[in-house]
Amino acid sequence: MNLEKLLADRLAPAFSAVAGAPVDPILRRSQHADYQCDAALSLARRLGRRPRDIAAEVLGRVELADLCSAVAVSGPGFLNLTVADSALGTLLSTAAADTRLGVAPSAATETVVVDYSSPNVAKEMHVGHLRGTVIGDATVRLLEWRGHHVIKANHLGDWGTPFGMLIEHLLDLGESEAADELSVGDLDSFYKAARAKFDADDAFRARARRRVVALQRGDELTLRLWRLLVAESEKYFLTVYDQLGVLLTERDFRGESYYNDRLAPVTDELDRLGLLQESGDAACVFPTGFTGRDGQPLPIIVRKRDGGYGYGATDLAAIRHRTQDLGATRLLYVVGLPQRQHFELVYAVARQAGWLSPPARAEHLGFGSILGSDGRMLRSRTGDSIKLVGLLDEAVTRAAELARQKNPDLSATEVADVARAVGIGAIKYADLSTDRNKDYVFDWQRMLSLDGNTAPYLQYAHARIRSIFRRAGIERFTPAPITVGHPAEHALALELAGFGAVVASVEQTLQFHRLAGYLHTLATTFSGFYEACPVLRAEDAVRDSRLALCDLTARVLRQGLYLLGIATPDRM
RNA sequence: GCGCCCGUAGCUCAGCGGAUAGAGCAGGGGACUUCUAAUCCCAAGGCCGCAGGUUCGAAUCCUGCCGGGCGCACCA
Numbered sequence: 001m002n003l004e005k006l007l008a009d010r011l012a013p014a015f016s017a018v019a020g021a022p023v024d025p026i027l028r029r030s031q032h033a034d035y036q037c038d039a040a041l042s043l044a045r046r047l048g049r050r051p052r053d054i055a056a057e058v059l060g061r062v063e064l065a066d067l068c069s070a071v072a073v074s075g076p077g078f079l080n081l082t083v084a085d086s087a088l089g090t091l092l093s094t095a096a097a098d099t100r101l102g103v104a105p106s107a108a109t110e111t112v113v114v115d116y117s118s119p120n121v122a123k124e125m126h127v128g129h130l131r132g133t134v135i136g137d138a139t140v141r142l143l144e145w146r147g148h149h150v151i152k153a154n155h156l157g158d159w160g161t162p163f164g165m166l167i168e169h170l171l172d173l174g175e176s177e178a179a180d181e182l183s184v185g186d187l188d189s190f191y192k193a194a195r196a197k198f199d200a201d202d203a204f205r206a207r208a209r210r211r212v213v214a215l216q217r218g219d220e221l222t223l224r225l226w227r228l229l230v231a232e233s234e235k236y237f238l239t240v241y242d243q244l245g246v247l248l249t250e251r252d253f254r255g256e257s258y259y260n261d262r263l264a265p266v267t268d269e270l271d272r273l274g275l276l277q278e279s280g281d282a283a284c285v286f287p288t289g290f291t292g293r294d295g296q297p298l299p300i301i302v303r304k305r306d307g308g309y310g311y312g313a314t315d316l317a318a319i320r321h322r323t324q325d326l327g328a329t330r331l332l333y334v335v336g337l338p339q340r341q342h343f344e345l346v347y348a349v350a351r352q353a354g355w356l357s358p359p360a361r362a363e364h365l366g367f368g369s370i371l372g373s374d375g376r377m378l379r380s381r382t383g384d385s386i387k388l389v390g391l392l393d394e395a396v397t398r399a400a401e402l403a404r405q406k407n408p409d410l411s412a413t414e415v416a417d418v419a420r421a422v423g424i425g426a427i428k429y430a431d432l433s434t435d436r437n438k439d440y441v442f443d444w445q446r447m448l449s450l451d452g453n454t455a456p457y458l459q460y461a462h463a464r465i466r467s468i469f470r471r472a473g474i475e476r477f478t479p480a481p482i483t484v485g486h487p488a489e490h491a492l493a494l495e496l497a498g499f500g501a502v503v504a505s506v507e508q509t510l511q512f513h514r515l516a517g518y519l520h521t522l523a524t525t526f527s528g529f530y531e532a533c534p535v536l537r538a539e540d541a542v543r544d545s546r547l548a549l550c551d552l553t554a555r556v557l558r559q560g561l562y563l564l565g566i567a568t569p570d571r572m
Numbered sequence: 573g574c575g576c577c578c579g580u581a582g583c584u585c586a587g588c589g590g591a592u593a594g595a596g597c598a599g600g601g602g603a604c605u606u607c608u609a610a611u612c613c614c615a616a617g618g619c620c621g622c623a624g625g626u627u628c629g630a631a632u633c634c635u636g637c638c639g640g641g642c643g644c645a646c647c648a
Contacts, residue, residue, distance in 0.1 A: 292644040304646040
């Protein structure tokens with residue numbers, strides 16, 4: 001169901017014939033027609049001809065009679081295309097009969113690793129983990145739907161110097177008490193207590209340092225305690241993921257420690273390649289083209305002065321593993337924007353070492369911060385970071401109030417289901433509906449609003465369509481052929497026919513706000529259609545066709561929201 | 573000092589080198605014996621941070637400023 005591609009595939013040869021070379025027929029939606037083609041304008045200079053003449057010649061050659069009811073040269077040389085109702089009807093009838101809604105899997109599927117979420121063991125998940133987890137989840141859903149082999153990599157912070165103090169604190173508390181504290185999700189106070197002792201108590205600090213050494217040496221007792229910390233934390237993270245409704249499971253934890261055995265080989269290989277340099281008693285790689293303060297070259301610290309490996313080494317080992325062992329060709333890192341430079345360095349080193357060569361490539365999917373209404377990073381009144389579970393609970397509570405207030409007919413269980421879908425959906429949608437590079441302002445009022453570009457609005461649009469079928473007493477609907485006639489039907493059909501193009505585009509750019517924007521436009525266009533075109537009150541074939549349009553709209557909304565990780569209740 | 577991100581309507585944001593810069597919210601006006609008004613329709617609202625440049629054409633590309641945020645060696 002990629003109408004845009006159908007049109008482009010007809011225009012391209014006509015343009016190529018006129019230009020004598022391959023031409024991209026720059027096609028886009030238009031206010032002046034259904035689609036406009038801008039290629040003649042950009043071609044004018046190259047061909048030394050007037051753009052309107054080029055457009056006219058293309059118009060003479062292009063074969064569009066079956067797809068368009070009108071094609072005309074307009075303005076300085078645009079080609080305005082009006083899609084034929086008959087073509088829309090055929091296209092949508094086919095899509096409606098397809099479980100994939102006419103969106104085929106990607107032509108070139110590949111193995112993709114998505115590195116995201118990545119909380120730290122024995123540390124609370126806070127709002128800072130929200131965006132990474134939500135964007136990563138949407139990335140996984142979309143790429144999987146397009147048929148790629150997607151490997152979820154939850155790069156857990158499960159190794160490093162903090163574990164000395166955490167293990168010593170665990171010993172102070174006693175194993176079972178510590179496990180209790182962690183399993184109920186009180187990670188924050190556990191970590192803070194350890195930290196406080198580390199900062200205040202010299203003897204504790206000394207113990208913690210010895211413990212780190214024991215851990216790195218592979219001391220059995222120490223490792224057992226470390227595993228206890230990791231296991232309890234993972235258990236807790238899984239409850240958060242469950243509440244958030246993301247696809248991450250226990251199989252996706254791939255902590256930093258996973259790469260421990262590979263750090264020495266990676267370092268040796270960098271050395272053999274002549275990339276490793278001693279600098280200030282540390283073993284570093286200085287990729288070309290990066291400078292920091294005072295114009296000094298920027299290093300990736302592979303091995304620290306104390307002999308331990310830096311996180312750069314772990315990141316390099318992970319890249320090598322992902323491309324060489326897992327056979328991945330697309331490496332995605334859903335990590336906050338502040339770490340941009342770090343990843344640029346890592347990718348540069350990996351390329352120089354030959355672990356990241358075409359077609360394999362890495363991409364940092366950075367994202368901005370979540371801000372409070374004061375325009376500063378979202379924090380609690382006391383200035384602490386906000387616990388993610390608290391935020392999610394509040395979303396569900398607020399949504400439950402809303403559901404009870406708006407629809408008193410719902411049963412208690414229905415309210416609970418709707419509240420979860422709407423509350424969690426609202427948070428995710430607020431995140432995914434704006435450009436991920438930008439910071440965004442967290443605002444309960446706005447994200448839970450029933451109108452505007454929000455999850456509740458889209459969920460309502462979906463539920464409203466489902467209610468049409470309930471009212472009609474239709475349990476399982478078999479789509480009838482779709483016939484497009486009324487202008488509002490035409491507008492809706494045109495939107496529906498654009499779903500495939502949006503999905504294909506987001507597959508490349510991973511700009512989920514485009515998908516969100518598409519769904520919002522689809523929902524408002526549907527509302528216009530529903531306002532203008534009677535459905536159940538229409539007669540026979542028209543009624544069946546309109547029901548099919550309704551059904552297809554509901555399914556596209558449902559699938560689109562699913563790709564964003566958002567649930568669509570049948571009733572609201 | 574070097575680098576990255578951001579600056580578009582009162583607010584929150586779209587805008588992929590092309591026609592008169594678009595939505596939503598708030599504020600103004602209208603439409604309920606309803607196919608769920610949790611909706612829809614109408615009007616209003618803009619030196620696209622500033623200044624140059626490239627181009628037939630710039631919110632979009634380039635350069636330089638201004639403003640906000642964030643990085644820049646042994647934490648991840």
